[in-house]
Amino acid sequence: MHWYQIENDIITWAPIVFMALLVFFIWRTMKLMPKTKPQEIKPDSKASVGWKEVAGADEAKAELQEVVDFLRDPKRFRDLGASVPKGILLHGPPGTGKTLLAKAVAHESGASFYSQSAASFVEMFAGLGAARIRRLFNEAREHRPAIVFIDEIDAVGGARGSDNNSEREQTLNQLLVEMDGFGSTGDLVVIAASNRLEKLDAALLRPGRFDRQIFVSPPDVGGREAILRVHTHGKPLGPEVDLPIIARQTSGLAGADLANICNEAAIFAAREHRSTIGQEHFEAALERVIAGMQSRKALNEHERRVVAFHEAGHALCAELLPGVDRAHRISIVPRGRALGYTLNLPEEDRYLKTRDELIDQMVMLLGGRAAEEIVFGACTTGASNDLERVADISRTMVHEYAMGTSISSLKLAAEGGAVSDRTRELRDSEQQHLADEAMRRAMRLISEHREQLDGLAAGLLRNEVLERQDIDRVMEGAAPRRQSGAHGLRVVAAERTGTES
Numbered sequence: 492m493h494w495y496q497i498e499n500d501i502i503t504w505a506p507i508v509f510m511a512l513l514v515f516f517i518w519r520t521m522k523l524m525p526k527t528k529p530q531e532i533k534p535d536s537k538a539s540v541g542w543k544e545v546a547g548a549d550e551a552k553a554e555l556q557e558v559v560d561f562l563r564d565p566k567r568f569r570d571l572g573a574s575v576p577k578g579i580l581l582h583g584p585p586g587t588g589k590t591l592l593a594k595a596v597a598h599e600s601g602a603s604f605y606s607q608s609a610a611s612f613v614e615m616f617a618g619l620g621a622a623r624i625r626r627l628f629n630e631a632r633e634h635r636p637a638i639v640f641i642d643e644i645d646a647v648g649g650a651r652g653s654d655n656n657s658e659r660e661q662t663l664n665q666l667l668v669e670m671d672g673f674g675s676t677g678d679l680v681v682i683a684a685s686n687r688l689e690k691l692d693a694a695l696l697r698p699g700r701f702d703r704q705i706f707v708s709p710p711d712v713g714g715r716e717a718i719l720r721v722h723t724h725g726k727p728l729g730p731e732v733d734l735p736i737i738a739r740q741t742s743g744l745a746g747a748d749l750a751n752i753c754n755e756a757a758i759f760a761a762r763e764h765r766s767t768i769g770q771e772h773f774e775a776a777l778e779r780v781i782a783g784m785q786s787r788k789a790l791n792e793h794e795r796r797v798v799a800f801h802e803a804g805h806a807l808c809a810e811l812l813p814g815v816d817r818a819h820r821i822s823i824v825p826r827g828r829a830l831g832y833t834l835n836l837p838e839e840d841r842y843l844k845t846r847d848e849l850i851d852q853m854v855m856l857l858g859g860r861a862a863e864e865i866v867f868g869a870c871t872t873g874a875s876n877d878l879e880r881v882a883d884i885s886r887t888m889v890h891e892y893a894m895g896t897s898i899s900s901l902k903l904a905a906e907g908g909a910v911s912d913r914t915r916e917l918r919d920s921e922q923q924h925l926a927d928e929a930m931r932r933a934m935r936l937i938s939e940h941r942e943q944l945d946g947l948a949a950g951l952l953r954n955e956v957l958e959r960q961d962i963d964r965v966m967e968g969a970a971p972r973r974q975s976g977a978h979g980l981r982v983v984a985a986e987r988t989g990t991e992s
């Protein structure tokens with residue numbers, strides 16, 4: 492066969508082979524594409540959550556009770572000419588029970604519950620999000636009284652124009668059209684949930700849409716105890732289990748975290764083949780939820796020493812500073828991404844913090860790095876998380892609370908949005924100044940209490956974990972400032988003047 496014959500064959504067959512491959516690829520892509528057949532929308536049968544399963548959100552519950560009344564007997568309100576809300580926006584941090592509250596409203600009022608996450612509207616192909624909203628509302632309208640619950644509404648309801656996502660915009664417009672389309676008859680209510688109210692498009696919050704907004708706050712100590720009771724209900728608890736103490740130790744945690752702690756405690760008890768869940772299982776679960784799972788990182792001897800002094804530095808500062816909570820436990824057992832940790836569990840809920848307390852917090856965070864520098868003359872990468880948190884605190888102090896060092900602080904904080912280079916520079920230098928001052932104080936505190944630092948680090952290297960009473964023993968000789976009366980107070984006052992000068 493001559494070479495020109497082969498070339499001829501190729502010229503003849505190549506387009507056919509090419510076409511065949513093309514058809515094959517088109518066929519395969521079509522097979523992989525999701526079926527555009529509309530997914531069935533059904534009410535959520537899991538909405539069997541009553542008010543009693545939602546604990547500690549009394550204000551939100553009281554406001555939502557009104558909605559339950561409308562849904563139960565809309566005629567009573569209509570006859571008196573009352574217009575009932577169509578849209579309710581629940582906003583608050585994740586895990587505070589927003590979904591749970593919406594389900595409870597449906598259950599208590601006997602309404603059908605249609606739940607969709609707004610994120611699922613925008614993941615789909617162009618136009619499908621809007622179509623889905625239409626069908627969702629059609630379906631709900633046919634099964635009135637009904638609740639349409641839209642979770643994470645910010646996924647479609649973020650301020651328009653902030654990006655160029657036309658699919659998202661179409662979906663949002665369709666939602667607005669639907670909400671405007673039904674009258675305030677009281678038998679169809681849309682409940683949406685969001686973690687970021689400030690990000691929402693103003694059009695969503697107009698009268699006739701989500702004009703009623705309810706803040707779902709993280710639970711206070713009584714609320715946390717009630718949530719723990721809900722989630723331990725029916726579980727075999729040991730007689731020593733003290734839920735009020737666990738509630739006190741979990742300040743700042745949301746309902747979802749508490750549910751998680753109860754579940755983890757049961758898992759710990761089951762692993763040990765116990766018949767009841769003990770207080771130690773709750774302690775272990777709390778540690779796991781806050782600090783992560785124990786990991787198997789093997790540190791060499793030098794690394795262990797560095798971590799021990801780093802954590803001892805945090806704990807020592809926490810002992811000595813009045814503005815931060817003392818450590819509940821220090822550990823150098825690696826957990827999750829952390830090589831060691833100091834648990835500072837607040838003893839009470841706090842809603843306001845003073846400037847001095849925020850500065851103390853920064854000093855405590857920098858205590859780890861300061862200890863490393865003093866003991867080893869060098870710092871390691873271990874402090875990156877601390878540094879991020881210090882940067883966060885100093886940024887909010889300067890940008891939001893006008894707590895910088897100079898008189899122009901107020902002006903700097905008041906200027907939001909786009910700022911001039913000069914303002915940016917001033918802000919940066921204020922922030923830097925706060926952080927530098929905190930670092931200087933941390934270095935001073937630690938060098939002045941070197942003996943206690945060595946004591947804490949030695950205890951950690953020996954036992955890996957120091958509990959509150961062990962820390963107390965090491966600190967015994969140190970005359971902690973918060974408890975030592977006039978002398979202690981004087982030292983603190985001097986320290987504070989030092990920071991502010």
Ligand code: ADP
Pocket residue numbers: 544545546547548584585586587588589590591592684718721745746747748750
């Ligand atoms: P959100 O919607 O605010 O993110 P969820 O309602 O999904 O939070 O809460 C997640 C889980 O946390 C719930 O299923 C429940 O187990 C638990 N939880 C949250 N808040 C509460 C509460 N107030 N009472 C009881 N359980 C709660």
